[in-house]
Amino acid sequence: MTPTLTISPACCDADIAQAAELIDSRDDNHHPLDRAALAKARLLLLARLDGTLVGCGAIKAGDGEVAELGYLVVASGFRRLGIGARLTKARIDWARGQGIKLLWATVRAENQASRDNLLKAGWQFYGDYLSIRGTGNTIGWYVLPLQQGLDIQALMAGPIGNRTPVSPPG
Template structure:
């Protein structure tokens, strides 16, 4: 496989292509909210040397010391080459430069690849909860503390709120 470049982008045309990649993913359980995607704190693109966007991932919209990961997608022709892991590594690096102290992600139970990716990158499993969309889906919550002074348990509990835990 040829070299892949990982870049932060806020170029509207590139974000539109990344959104199209997300819209066309083969596990599209929930349609992309384009407005929310464009508000992301950071969007990282995986690009071929020719400039084709073959993957993307983001730190979702928000502010402060807590950052949510999302929108990770790799073109099916480029999977199993470590691109998702590199996109996650780049998001961790960007989060640190943004002053984020803790990252978290929610992953559907059947998404084994995403769960493995997070665990490889040092994330810890928090707990499983039922989806708030009423689908009956189980969603795992994962976190990575980026600073030593963060009370991860307190932050995670505040994020999950009154969701129903799976026991």
């Protein structure tokens, strides 16, 4: 039988703990997970294949009409099957339903999989900025307007803060 993928919001501490374990298992050099922040996410979605957790993705903690996508991880044996795309679409649909106007997300410049996943879902590149952690890493910022006629620059002024833009080479 074809395995069934279900995507549903975390509904208890055990779900959050499972998602945290998956995020912590990331094979790239990501910074340590702030579990308290994860627990406060506006939305945490879990993707399960026949009951086994294979992915998660969130809309991070906060309120208001601008929100950040984050914590997207698909377990390494289950990539390129469309699970990341499904988790991304489900978060966008939820945000729309909540009246959120603008979504944003950050991706390390070298993370082609994550960047292409956003671009395929209709996101726009907003700009490259130096990591606020002082690592010298370049972080790509992406936005998805959910309404027409937004002043994206004004709405992004808060999230971007005083980060240093990285100019394109040449």
